[in-house]
Amino acid sequence: MYKLEFEKLTIYEVESVHKSLLEWCEKADKGLILDFGNVNTIDIAAIQLLIAAQKTCEKKSTEFRLKNLSSEVQNSIHIAGCDTLFKGSLND
Amino acid sequence: MTEELKLFLEDSDEQLNFMESALINMQDQGVNEEDIGALFRAMHTIKGTAGMFSFDDVVSFAHIAENLLSEVRAQKVELTPELISLFLLCKDHTESLISASIDQKPIDDEIRETNDRLVAQLLKFTPGNADNGTDHTLFAGTSTSPQETAPLSNEGSGETLWHISLGLKADFFSTGMDVLNLIAFLDRLGKVTKKAIVTDNVPTLEHYNPIEAYIGFELQLSTKNSVAEIEEVFEFVLDDIDLAIFETDDQQKLLDWIDTLEEKQNKVKFLISNGFFTKANFVTEEKAPVIQNPLKSIEIRDENKATQEETKSAKKEQHKSFSLRVESSKIDQLINQMSEMVIANAKIAQRADILDDAELSESSTIMSDMLESVRSSVMNIRMVQVGDSFTKFRRIVNDAAKKLGKEIDFIINGGETELDKTVVEKISDPLMHMLRNSIDHGIETPEERIAAGKPEKGTVTLSAYPDAGTIVIKIVDDGKGLDKDKILEKAIAQGIVNTNQTLTNKEIFTLIFAAGLSTADQVSDISGRGVGMDVVKRNIEELRGTVEIDSIEGEGSTFTIRLPLTLAIIDGFLVQSGDTKYIIPLEMIQECIELSPAYKEHMKGNHFINLRDSILPLLDIRTYFNEGESKSGRENVVVLRYGEYKMGLQVDELYGEFQTVIKPLGDVFVNVAGISGGTILGSGEIALIFDVPKLIERQMRQIN
Numbered sequence: 138m139y140k141l142e143f144e145k146l147t148i149y150e151v152e153s154v155h156k157s158l159l160e161w162c163e164k165a166d167k168g169l170i171l172d173f174g175n176v177n178t179i180d181i182a183a184i185q186l187l188i189a190a191q192k193t194c195e196k197k198s199t200e201f202r203l204k205n206l207s208s209e210v211q212n213s214i215h216i217a218g219c220d221t222l223f224k225g226s227l228n229d
Numbered sequence: 230m231t232e233e234l235k236l237f238l239e240d241s242d243e244q245l246n247f248m249e250s251a252l253i254n255m256q257d258q259g260v261n262e263e264d265i266g267a268l269f270r271a272m273h274t275i276k277g278t279a280g281m282f283s284f285d286d287v288v289s290f291a292h293i294a295e296n297l298l299s300e301v302r303a304q305k306v307e308l309t310p311e312l313i314s315l316f317l318l319c320k321d322h323t324e325s326l327i328s329a330s331i332d333q334k335p336i337d338d339e340i341r342e343t344n345d346r347l348v349a350q351l352l353k354f355t356p357g358n359a360d361n362g363t364d365h366t367l368f369a370g371t372s373t374s375p376q377e378t379a380p381l382s383n384e385g386s387g388e389t390l391w392h393i394s395l396g397l398k399a400d401f402f403s404t405g406m407d408v409l410n411l412i413a414f415l416d417r418l419g420k421v422t423k424k425a426i427v428t429d430n431v432p433t434l435e436h437y438n439p440i441e442a443y444i445g446f447e448l449q450l451s452t453k454n455s456v457a458e459i460e461e462v463f464e465f466v467l468d469d470i471d472l473a474i475f476e477t478d479d480q481q482k483l484l485d486w487i488d489t490l491e492e493k494q495n496k497v498k499f500l501i502s503n504g505f506f507t508k509a510n511f512v513t514e515e516k517a518p519v520i521q522n523p524l525k526s527i528e529i530r531d532e533n534k535a536t537q538e539e540t541k542s543a544k545k546e547q548h549k550s551f552s553l554r555v556e557s558s559k560i561d562q563l564i565n566q567m568s569e570m571v572i573a574n575a576k577i578a579q580r581a582d583i584l585d586d587a588e589l590s591e592s593s594t595i596m597s598d599m600l601e602s603v604r605s606s607v608m609n610i611r612m613v614q615v616g617d618s619f620t621k622f623r624r625i626v627n628d629a630a631k632k633l634g635k636e637i638d639f640i641i642n643g644g645e646t647e648l649d650k651t652v653v654e655k656i657s658d659p660l661m662h663m664l665r666n667s668i669d670h671g672i673e674t675p676e677e678r679i680a681a682g683k684p685e686k687g688t689v690t691l692s693a694y695p696d697a698g699t700i701v702i703k704i705v706d707d708g709k710g711l712d713k714d715k716i717l718e719k720a721i722a723q724g725i726v727n728t729n730q731t732l733t734n735k736e737i738f739t740l741i742f743a744a745g746l747s748t749a750d751q752v753s754d755i756s757g758r759g760v761g762m763d764v765v766k767r768n769i770e771e772l773r774g775t776v777e778i779d780s781i782e783g784e785g786s787t788f789t790i791r792l793p794l795t796l797a798i799i800d801g802f803l804v805q806s807g808d809t810k811y812i813i814p815l816e817m818i819q820e821c822i823e824l825s826p827a828y829k830e831h832m833k834g835n836h837f838i839n840l841r842d843s844i845l846p847l848l849d850i851r852t853y854f855n856e857g858e859s860k861s862g863r864e865n866v867v868v869l870r871y872g873e874y875k876m877g878l879q880v881d882e883l884y885g886e887f888q889t890v891i892k893p894l895g896d897v898f899v900n901v902a903g904i905s906g907g908t909i910l911g912s913g914e915i916a917l918i919f920d921v922p923k924l925i926e927r928q929m930r931q932i933n
Contacts, residue, residue: 148402151439159434180407185431185444193433216409218424218446 140172148182168200244271253623284330396445396471419452425503568890575911616644642692659765671708704788711780738778742766801889805882807856810916824864849879
């Protein structure tokens with residue numbers, strides 16, 4: 138499980154998160170479970186990164202899940218129209 | 230501040246101005262539908278744009294104000310003077326909310342208090358506010374999520390179902406806008422009935438560039454708003470997205486749009502599988518399903534694409550034609566470059582003259598004509614009507630009059646007069662100050678006026694008109710006028726003038742521009758502190774303008790400000806005196822005459838000539854500037870006019886018109902009276918530009 142340390146996950150943070158996720162994917166063969174416990178805000182750049190991560194996992198046929206989503210983050214995902222996209226990945 | 234925020238600030242400033250002028254207009258001339266409409270639209274636009282930036286405080290407040298305005302517009306609520314005052318306060322409050330939001334400052338207690346008070350008042354006037362279900366609690370800590378806010382449009386018929394396709398271009402993120410806010414905002418326009426994110430282009434993490442945008446959205450929106458209003462939501466990012474908006478049942482538009490796409494088949498599949506359209510939507514009339522034959526014909530497709538793009542850009546153009554915002558330094562640069570070209574061309578003309586080359590000379594003349602027309606076009610860009618900045622004075626006059634318990638009719642004339650934008654901006658503060666002075670010191674209280682046999686209401690007129698290459702701005706009041714003796718007394722007491730000096734009326738009036746002189750016995754918070762009038766004069770002189778006062782005790786005062794039309798290039802008239810060439814601004818020249826022996830005889834050693842039965846004072850440039858002997862056989866007089874004054878300049882040689890680029894002479898020459906700058910002639914020589922107002926002023930003083 139990978140825990141996101143940021144409170145905000147926006148265009149300013151995606152670069153470093155992208156790096157960490159790349160490293161995670163390279164060394165670990167298991168799935169990617171993202172813990173959103175700390176995160177209270179995300180923007181479209183972050184959502185796009187999640188989509189890329191999901192695609193990567195699909196390609197490797199490993200698990201991809203999002204955990205502990207706050208209501209704000211869920212709302213943002215809803216506005217982005219990604220409810221269905223992440224449906225299988227949501228873990229409540 | 231990001232570019233978008235700057236645009237927002239400019240836009241909201243403009244809207245707030247619209248709002249204010251509509252309100253003031255109705256205050257003066259009674260309620261009318263047009264102004265109510267303008268007021269409503271301005272508030273609506275502010276709410277809309279603030280929403281895009283998630284300035285929730287602004288949105289919530291504007292929403293409540295807009296609700297009441299919409300009732301006013303529907304004639305369910307009467308717009309009373311009381312309500313107009315309330316909306317003026319709302320305008321001010323919106324302004325402070327916007328600036329707080331932009332500075333990302335927390336809302337302080339004062340603003341909060343004003344907010345609560347205004348909201349309470351607005352709600353008092355809004356019929357049925359108790360049950361309209363909108364959220365009035367502001368600053369509650371959490372921002373109101375768009376989903377919870379009731380959509381603006383009312384339920385009922387008249388709604389159209391729109392399809393919106395939104396593709397983010399690769400560098401979309403650099404706009405700093407979160408597309409989520411825009412989508413959320415659509416929910417306020419109406420109801421987003423379908424929504425899907427397009428992720429086909431998103432790569433896996435290995436090939437992912439975090440600052441690049443790969444996604445797009447397909448949306449279905451049910452709203453009463455027009456396509457233009459929907460497009461407005463994306464106004465700030467139009468260059469960074471691929472946007473298509475059309476009615477869902479407009480099959481032709483749908484097919485046209487699909488035709489512009491590169492991956493037609495994928496898009497069609499996506500739209501069908503997400504339930505936006507059915508297969509039937511993509512079948513053309515000839516029953517040839519597009520889905521099976523997406524590449525009908527390359528040529529047709531390309532043609533379509535071209536026309537599509539054309540119409541798209543034409544549409545955008547239209548959208549923006551209202552005004553184009555250009556950094557003023559860019560225009561300054563253009564003017565500078567123009568100036569260099571004018572000088573270079575002058576060189577060519579001179580060379581042609583020396584070589585006696587008729588063809589070259591002709592080309593240079595054509596060039597000169599063209600340069601002149603380009604010059605006037607460039608200058609025109611900088612010209613704005615003074616009316617816009619004048620109308621904002623209405624509010625100041627209104628407020629000041631109210632505060633002082635005076636009644637004032639404020640009249641604006643010649644608002645359509647055009648003046649350089651920089652000049653308009655710089656003249657605004659001095660004008661404001663002079664207006665305040667007129668209201669505070671000039672106009673009497675209603676009681677005093679009645680006692681003096683004047684109408685109860687005072688009149689202040691602000692007018693502008695062009696006159697001989699200058700723009701004149703006049704402030705006329707019918708107040709008590711300036712008290713000459715009092716001014717003189719004060720000036721003597723403060724040592725500004727000597728007791729034994731005799732001064733003309735005009736000179737005494739000019740004393741009020743001296744620093745530290747205020748005749749007001751009571752210093753009010755509006756004026757009377759004696760700082761200000763000297764600043765006013767200095768500001769005007771910085772613009773190469775002059776200011777003059779006329780006043781009749783008991784009847785009123787007139788302040789006349791004269792400003793040059795432009796600041797960089799002028800039409801000049803080249804003359805020579807002794808060894809030096811001089812430029813006279815052409816617009817101030819009335820005529821040139823030869824100083825014939827007959828005139829000289831009449832002069833009898835005086836510096837006046839009789840020009841068609843009127844006396845014309847003369848200034849001999851050769852003696853004034855200590856020039857050498859004349860090299861020309863004849864003597865000439867250039868007759869100048871500035872305002873009501875006339876004067877003749879005695880010079881040796883007349884050369885004719887010359888496009889003059891004004892160059893500053895440097896600090897050393899700042900205090901040379903009568904010279905305002907220099908210019909470079911085609912030969913590389915330097916010519917000095919006369920400061921005509923200063924020369925005339927000096928001459929008049931000498932005569933008096």
